Amino acid sequence: MSDNAAVPPADSAALVSSAYQQALEVIAAVEPRVADATRQELADQRASLKLIASENYASPAVLLTMGTWFSDKYAEGTVGHRFYAGCQNVDTVEALAAEHARELFGAPYAYAQPHSGIDANLVAFWSILAHRVEGPWLEKYGAKNVNDLSEADWEALRHELGNQRLLGMSLDAGGHLTHGFRPNISGKMFHQQQYGTDPETGLLDYDAVRAKAKEFKPLVLVAGYSAYPRRVNFAKMREIADEVGATLMVDMAHFAGLVAGKVFTGEENPVPYAHITTTTTHKSLRGPRGGLVLAQEEYASSVDRGCPMVLGGPLSHVMAAKAVALAEARQPAFADYAQRVADNAQSLADGFLKRGARLVTGGTDNHLVLLDVSGFGLTGRQAESALLDAGVVTNRNSIPSDPNGAWYTSGIRLGTPALTTRGFGHDEFDRVAELIVEVLNGTEAGTTKAGTPSKASYAMADGIADRTRAASAELLDKHPLYPGLELV
């Protein structure tokens, strides 16, 4: 395997090129517009400075694994216990994905079926409810399983199920929609409260989380984030969960690659501390688009009920690709990649700070930075659009107590996993910070028709978009995406 799994070794680049060339010809014979869009997507990804913190580039081996006849197979159930005949090969790949996940993360149990991160969280929620709530209740009603309950008892149980409490990190502090946000099902199926970050420092305040947990007494304490630029001490979160009798669920969707690559170890590794850990496989972990659930042994049987509880038939082709990606992540080269992701985030943060920009929490110690763009006189929406005009792909993001709300926002979230896969290092990320600061300095907020300040429109100084595109093209050409992969 090459030093960097997403870069095919020279001797295999010709093979990869011919595999895609032929696949696209087969597709073009049926619907040429799909083949064209697929080629164009590669060209566009190659030509843009991708700083979206949740995105990455999977290896050709991972991508190719998804395009097979495993897609045609139904396999509801679990390895060795399927509701469909002929699942022996699905069993092989699902068992491999789970084994690699257990070994990679040191988890007692792994479930490879979730189709996405949200699905992994739904499996975890229902598994926690089933494990923690159904058991004692069934005893209370003198029933062995739900089928033994009278209609009235079932009604009472269902009511109680829908009134359990969940405490998660708020969206504007960096939490995820699925951590109890009202418009998400997690905020509707649970009675929810949220913890935030310290208003002064922007850092997680464990004493405040503890105080809230003691008062609220949640069944589920959720830790993990999508836009918090710091590490979390999961031993402390577990201590808090234990003090109030809660189940600790950690959603490591964003930073699973840093756990896999042993950048987050000890109390910063959630897996030994959480009862259940969920993740996506396509962000810093650099696998196919999908989810995983890791659990302590006592939750294994309830996690296994994910399908058909909340999941449809497993995506066997994606589980096969998860097995390939997790095998890659077990290679020493992946640990090196993960360390560079973290080092590069440091370089990016330093690049902003030395040019006078403000970062939420004053910096980073993971794979992302949250740039407060209010100092440039812009909203997140204006900054995101101006940067996109200049070929820099980011996403706007709320900052703590955001005066511009969740739509316009005051922040830009930037992550290093994708460009690190392309081989960017310290100097390139310092240059990226320089380019972003130049674009934002050269952009002004527009005004509405009524003459008031607009939160969406903006004006950029002449020539700056073209200059930035040319400067990023220079960086991108030095670090090509899928080098040697050529299509005619």
Ligand SMILES: *Cc1c(COP(=O)(O)O)cnc(C)c1O
């Ligand atoms: C991205 C993310 C998810 C959702 O993943 P999908 O695959 O898009 O469903 C869940 N939780 C966190 C913390 C995330 O960052």
